[in-house]
Amino acid sequence: MHSSKSFLEYDRQLWVLFAGRVIAAIGFSIVMPFLSIFLYTEMGVPMTVVGIVFLGNAVAGAVGQVIGGELADRLGRRPIMCISMVMRTAVFLLLSVAIAGMVDLWIIAILLMATSLTGSLFEPATNALVADLVSPGRRLEAYSILRVGQNVGWALGPLLGGLLAVISYASLFLFTALTSMIVAIITYTWISDSSRAITESDKLDASDLKKVWKNRIFIAICLATIPLFIVLGQMTSTLALFSKDIVGISVAEVGYLYTLNGIIVIFLQLPMARYVNKFRMTHVLVVGGILYAIGYFIIGWASSLWILVASMIIISMGENIISSPSINLVANISSEHDRGRYMGVAGIFQTFGWSIGPLVGGILYDSLIDKPVILWSSIATVSLISVFGFTWISKIIPREIDVVDDS
Template structure:
């Protein structure tokens, strides 16, 4: 829908703004939930969440107009339509490479948190502070970064973000050197989180913008849906694969995290190859697609 209502030259910033809204909601949700739980039974939080979600659905239904232009071809969605998207080999290659990238995305709330507490001795509160720093960076830095990177090709932006992920996660293993110096351990993890969040701010808006650019105008929803499946697959495989790495490389912290960071390196190489296939016009952040 963003691609329908925002002109191509502003899409990257629009997706960045959407990302900020998601992070504000992610940050406020637990805070408000904690406040409400002081006065109401915990089970009521789920009821309030359901009512809030239903309210948003009603508001969208009543006040958000259809984004398709008048006269634009429409067709009733069928599950088999998703299969047609798989015939686009370039897009499917993009999805396959993105699985590797989103395997790195999935480390923050799983492997990173487990390693920080169980191996490095960080408290849950310290890990929560690191996550909060991630949200703060996105809220205040996403828009300036989105404007700055908009002059570059999408695959270049996503490749750079992938390398930020590879560097950030690959360095986590070095935190073990500060294990007996708790303040320095936290400082090192703080630097890691900063690097990883830079990758997130590069990748998140650019990856969605690229889907909008390379998909046919009347099939964007289907393409976004398939890309969403690919990203969810990466999110799921990331913790699972990293868990296997943790089990088999226990005690070899540097090798373990470098292995996890290699997902980002492989994704960056794949995106560079994709950029050569797409060409400059389709890969531009101001594509007319």
């Protein structure tokens, strides 16, 4: 276990990034849980169409990741981070005006895609900067610190968003514009660039990428994670709307649910990750998938806030269990020189699951809204696909890949 002194040994810029991650996550989580509620209840958009809007956002975000990573190498980390947040500020201001004026859906959808595109430019530059600042042996811990910062933001954002939504939905986007500008100022003031020139070894070779796709066990793992991320995608879409529209809780109480999720992740993620490291990772992912299934199945029986609270606790525990092994498994199956490439390919599958999650949930919501038990049982069943997938993988994967390296 690291002492507090060891945390202080990190470069000061890592803690600047941590503060920026908290503020950015507050802004993002103020908007996301309530976006589907606004589109469905205020604009009358069918949930299937809401799912398509979320899919468009995810596609724009994936494009932004690719562009941001390339520009971060060519122009530097700090310039791209600043440009990203300044552009996102402008787009969120436009969104605030558009939503206040209740403009056409297609305009709002385009602006939402622009926020996803501009925001995604920030992530690869940030991750690259951490790799520049931190020695290889401590990078995993450094990235974990940033993830805790993100969850601090997710604990605070929905709580504040639930209160602002009572005033107006436009105020959510106005506040997010403010947080984006604060992050831009922090980055410009306290971050110094550390980028390096591109070398021939940094350039992607198509043959290297083919080797990744030919790794059958790795691709099986990636395919098995898709259903988990489809289910996870319900968190900011179908679950939020169902909680308000069907269960009948207030928008503020929806915010409390997401705050509860953030609190559980913040305080229990590291202890749970240490505990599950004792077991084979595929077995842990099976347990996590079962917890997801149980948590989402319970939602179908929800008639009050407290049943939703019980469901959120179970779902959050599943999230804590899944997060660490899913990363370690990819790290173990790859070698040091191609680990980033493997992580990137795994990210494509995860993004795909997250992207189609709201669409799958939207179709089920529109079709089964009068049958909530069947609706959420169907979503829970999607998680069970991953359970069966990882159960099968556990029988074919070499044990040395499936266990945590304690050395």
